[in-house]
Amino acid sequence: MRPLLKVAAVISVGTMALAGCGGSTSKESTTAGGSSSATSGSATSSSAAASDVKVGMAYDVGGRGDQSFNDAAAAGLDKAKADFGIDIKEATAVNGENEAAREERLNQLVDAGYTNIVAVGFAYAASVGKVAKENPDVHFAIIDDASDASKAANVAQLTFAENEGSFLVGAAAALKSKAGHIGFVGGVNVPLIVKFQAGFEAGAKAVNPKIKIDSTYLTQPPDFSGFGDPAKGKTAAEGMFQGGADVVYHAAGGSGAGVFTAAKAAKAWAIGVDSDQAKTAEAGVRDVILTSMLKKVDVAVYDYLSKAVKGEAAAGNIVYDLKADGVGYSTTGGHIDDIVAKLDEYKAKIISGEIKVPATM
16 A cells, blocks of 8 residues: 555545345356356345444446446445445546556545445456556456456455357347347457357347348447447448347447437337346437347356455355346347247357357457
């Protein structure tokens, strides 16, 4: 820690502890790849007494309110705060910031005395790895990164099988497409988002090998504005709908709002991501959201914090896949009720290993 900064930071941070009751336990199991997957269990009231746990949440670009990835993490944090009475502090990344800014954000949370720090997004990988090694008594979690950059004895790497969940919504898109033509809009062209595209295309082609699939990415790294630019999302989706696609899936964070707007105007379907966006998107576009690929970041965050309040130090790569119910699809609106049985057949085959879902194109 940096002693002088610690004093200033502690003075500036208010305590928001609540009296909580109940909680959850989590159970780890080893996957075929050698990492572990986690599922939620039932609550025990004794964990609520661990009020000395202080949690710092460092959001990715867009932060709380993006109706997608960051909001899913916030939901897990909010549930943990309500159940366990933890003290929380939140901070958000700014588009275009450098590595030093991310390190400083994490260090400010450390200096303020936060015992568990959760970094939301792979962009924090290098900064988490560095700050964690410099502060071995502080526990860290990073969402969406299992690289060597963030690896340390006090870091839990919370990752997901996005390709598996995307396979299911890809199958849904193909089953519901009347044109035999669908699309994919990625926020930023990075390996993580390619996992979404790979699974989506594999699922669609499992249903219809001849289906036409358009794909585009809104920005290229180091420009990460593709995760928070609805205007770009709208333009990309408009082009796909005008070209004949009738279902478009986005993995673009806040930019997905533009995809929904375009779908509404085109009287076509859109597929949401991360959260059940038929519940979180603006009310005027919810009826065009066919389904959403659920990436249960809220479950991962809550599981990690439930361990923390019981004094359990989670570390290593913890994978939330279909088998662990870490990914899936939503049925809000009833638009895919007629194909749920078919989707669940694919789900069972993925869990059994009969279907191997690619993670790259």
